[in-house]
Amino acid sequence: MTMDKPLMMKELPATERPREKMLDKGAAALSNAELLAILLRTGTKNLPVLRLAEQLLVKYDLTGLGCISPLELSKTAGIGLVKAVTVVAGIELGRRLSYKEPGERPVIKSPKDAAGLMMGELRYQTKEHFMALLLSTKNHVIARAIISVGSLNASIVHPRELFREAIIYSAAAIILVHNHPSGDPAPSQEDITLTKQLVEAGNLLNISVLDHVIIGDGKYVSFKEKGII
Structure with a gap:
């Protein structure tokens, strides 16, 4: 009895070898799927690694991969725990690197600044x-942390997930930001209730929740400006 071997990167056609392409043209020339394929290293018997990477991006998209746990990712066919940990670690390094240089960190001076920073995304x-948005004592953005990705109408947010990120980055303060897929940024009662709960939790930890900005289609609502917090 023979065991099925996963497809290795070197078994791909030359035009589908992301490692060789990176060495030849540089990392910036690779697509998201090609970069992800390098982290995955192997596919399965019937699914080349590049196709596996493409399927992951279709299932989660790049933003979704940024907030998934290794255990959850490992449940995907063709993705074991080792691959899942490698992918999550790679994404986390990229996220930290994006805010490494203090001189390049944006400063949030108003709700408009926060909205402008996040509107395009x-x-x-x-x-x-x-x-x-995790802030320093001088309101420099230390990091942008994805806390949850929800359904069409709602996200699920746990205070422990939010403040764990704040503690990891030693943030002095937080600005909450989320989008309304409908394009209307008007806050719901659930948004208001959740925000007040998070403000109270932040007070207990001495981490200030300065504002909650809801992003719509080209417009936003600031809880601070509205006097909600």
Whole structure:
């Protein structure tokens, strides 16, 4: 009895070898799927690694992969725990690197600044993305953390997930940001209730929740400006 071997990167046609392409043309020339394929290393008997990477991106999209746990990712066919941990670690390194240089960190001076920073990323999302801008004592953005990705109408947010990110980055304060796929940024009662709960949790941890900005299609609502918090 012979065991099925997973397809290795070197078994792909030359035109589908992301490693060789990176060495020849540089990392910037690779697609998201090709970069992901390098992290995965192997596919399955019937699914080349590049196709596996493409399927993952279709299933989760790049933003979704940024907030999935290794255990959840490992449940995908062709993705074991080792591959899942490698992918999540790679994405986390990229996220940290994007805010490594203090001189390049944006400064949030107003709700408009927060909305402007996140509008391009969130306004066209078809699911609710709940994120946090993690700030230094001088309101420099240390990191943008994805807390949850929800369905068409709602995201599920747990205080422990939010403040775990704040503690990891030693953030002094947080600005909550999420989008409404409908394009209307008007806050729901659920948005208001959740925000007040998170403000209270932040007070207990001495991490200030400065604002909650809801992103719509080219417009936004600030809880701070509305006097909600």
